[in-house]
Structures are given as structure tokens and as C-alpha cells.
Amino acid sequence: MPAISVKGNSMPQSPIRKLVPFAENAKKEGVHVFHLNIGQPDIKTPQVALDAVKNNAIEVLSYARSEGSETYRQKLANYYGDNDINIEANDIVVTTGGSEALLFTIGSITDPGDEIIIPEPFYANYNGFSIASGVKVVPVISSIDDNFALPKIEDFEKLITPKTKAILICNPGNPTGYLYSKEEIEKLKQIVLKHDLFLIADEVYREFSYDGATHHSILKEDGIANNAIVIDSVSKRYSMCGARIGCIVSRNKEVISTAIKFAQARLSPPTYALLASEAALDTPKSYFDDVIGEYVERRNTLISELEKIEGVKVAKPKGAFYCVAELPVDDADDFAQWILEKFHHNKQTIMVAPASGFYSTKGEGKNQVRIAYVLNKADLVRSVEILKIALEEYNK
CATH class of the missing domain: 3.90.1150.10 (Aspartate Aminotransferase, domain 1)
Known part of the structure; x- marks a missing residue:
């Protein structure tokens, strides 16, 4: 056998x-x-998204662009602008869910045997995606006793080796619900600049911050344009898990051009889901x-x-x-x-x-x-x- x-x-x-x-x-x-x-x-799910699929004049359900339609990426850029994040449409690659965005990102920045440091507990698929790419997850443990706060800088730095390519966080966190403070993001910024690493932030829960706390995106940090990569998705934001539309956002042109190669290899994200996701951006606050x-x-x-x-x-x-x-x-x-x-x-x-x-x-x-x-x-x-x-x- x-x-x-x-x-x-x-x-x-x-x-x-x-x-x-x-x-x-x-x-x-x-x-x-x-x-x-x-x-x-x-x-x-927002009615405007459902109606976009129900009420359209499409006669041929054709391929979309590999990186996602120009109109959707431009509207996404506007959405980030509304969140005080200056992004252009060409800084975005649309993917089949946030999961594919993670796969494309890991494929774009790592080789087999490389390492990614991730505070644990973490979204289980980070482990699976890394294994699929031949990449080793190096965990830095956070504790329930301090509400899963970001471990000390020393805990990260002692794990960095010549094989380390990135630090990956989920903010707000799955499975913990932890929300990283601006000060914690700035600490991570200093680490990745010092050691020339990528900082990947899974920000799919951006809207869901409580008790007056504010979500702080890594894309708001100055000086890490070439280090910062954000993973995003419509799944949780608009209760559209079945749409399977996500994206990679980075100002690093090499990361984006490499991710597009992976996007081309899988042809395109689903057309109807793109329609729904574009319409969802009109959802009122x-x-x-x-x-x-x-x-x-x-x-x-x-x-x-x-x-x-x-x-x-x-x-x-x-x-x-x-x-x-x-x-x-x-x-x-x-x-x-x-x-x-x-x-x-x-x-x-x-x-x-x-x-x-x-x-x-x-x-x-x-x-x-x-x-x-x-x-x-x-x-x-x-x-x-x-x-x-x-x-x-x-x-x-």
C-alpha cells in the first residue's frame, strides 16, 4: 500500500x-x-450582501482576477482608510478566506525548516498551515493567570535563531479573546526591526473590541512597512463564514507580488462571494x-x-x-x-x-x-x- x-x-x-x-x-x-x-x-449576515448575490445580472459566472477585483480592493482600501490605515488597492491580495491568506503568506516568506514564533494558545490552523509548509512553530507561552497577556520581550528574543522568519499574532485573539495594547504592538515592532523579521497580524476580529478598548493595527505603526503583513477576512466581521473571502494586506511590494503568484496558481477567488463581500462594505456602522x-x-x-x-x-x-x-x-x-x-x-x-x-x-x-x-x-x-x-x- x-x-x-x-x-x-x-x-x-x-x-x-x-x-x-x-x-x-x-x-x-x-x-x-x-x-x-x-x-x-x-x-x-448584512442584507446588502445577500441582496448582491440574489439581485444581479450575471449571465456568465466567469473567473475573477487572481488578486481580486479592482473595485473590491479599492473599496477595501477605503475601509482601511476609515480605520486610519493608509492602504492602496495594490497593497491587497484577495484570498479564499483568511486561511488561504495565511497559507499564501507563509509560502511567500518561509522555506522548509524556517521558524515562526507564535504566542500560544493560538488558532489551531497556524500549526497545520506551518506543517503543510515545512515550517516549525516556536511557541512562546502566555498564561491564563495573567489573562493571556503578551509574554515578556525577553521570552521572544531568547527564541530567535537564524531560522526565525516571523512573529505571528492574532489580535484580538482566537482562542483567548486577548486584545493587544498599543504598547505591546510597539514592543513587537522593536523586536522585528532589531532582528529583521516579519510581523504577521491576524486581525479578522478587528471590530470586536470591548470595554472602551481600541484595536491597534500593526499597519498603523511607522517604520515597519516592509515587515508588517495583515491577514483579514469577511467571515466574522459580517457573519459571512461561508463566503470564504479574506485578504493579505502589506505595503511590502515583494510580499504582495509573491502572494499574487500563489493566487494565480489557484486561479481566482469565487466571483459570487466577491460580489457579496464588496457589497458588505456598505454595511452601516x-x-x-x-x-x-x-x-x-x-x-x-x-x-x-x-x-x-x-x-x-x-x-x-x-x-x-x-x-x-x-x-x-x-x-x-x-x-x-x-x-x-x-x-x-x-x-x-x-x-x-x-x-x-x-x-x-x-x-x-x-x-x-x-x-x-x-x-x-x-x-x-x-x-x-x-x-x-x-x-x-x-x-x-
């Missing part, structure tokens, strides 16, 4: 999706599953005011309910719509499967994402889970009630 590749065998399973078969089996047995495992918002208000209430409800459970520790998110909770269990992977496979309360149970999949350091996060607060407040309260009862029964 022909052998699977080493990198294929090394690719990690998604901690978000690997429990799906157990959830589906529970549903077949009549159990309602509250999905806290995946960042799929229940917020309605009131949409975000309402959405952010809703997420703040959900976050507060979730954290308040979790803190009532004895033995549970939770970090308070400053952005995005996730939190990491530490549970009074030895193995959160086993618990997450058990709660789907062998437990229900009044024919209801919950699905969470074991946090070990968000770490590359072996043994880290074994008693943690990521919870996405993408359900309404009543469902969140019920979900935490189920979690409390399940923990009591599991620990018997």
Missing part, C-alpha cells in the same frame, strides 16, 4: 471539528447539542454597534455563569467572541468527548473545543477548553448549567 506523506501524518486534527461525529451521533439519539465549539456567529453590544452582553453572561462553578478558572476576553476556561478535570479532550457520547441532561448537552489543540507545546492546555459565545444569552446560561452538572457527574 502506498505511504502517506510525513507532513500528511503530521497534520493535526482540528480541535474544533474532530468531535463532530460524536455530536452527530448524539443528535441522532434525540439529544440537542449546544455548539460552543466553533466561531460561527448566529448574527444575521449601526450594524457593528448592535453586534458589539450583543457580544458584550453574551461575554458578561458567560463569564459570570462560569465563575459560579467551583474549580473553574476563566480569562476575561477583551475582544473577539471566545474565552478559554480551565476545568477541574485532568483531560479536557476526554471530557469533551464524554459529554457528547455518554452524558445529557434532559436530552441536552454541549460541545466545546478542547484547548490542547490550540497549543503546540506538548502537555499544555490539557485541562482547558475554548468556548465560543456565539449563542443567545438564554442558551449560554443553559449551556453553563449543563457544564456544571456534567462536571459533577464526570468527576464522580
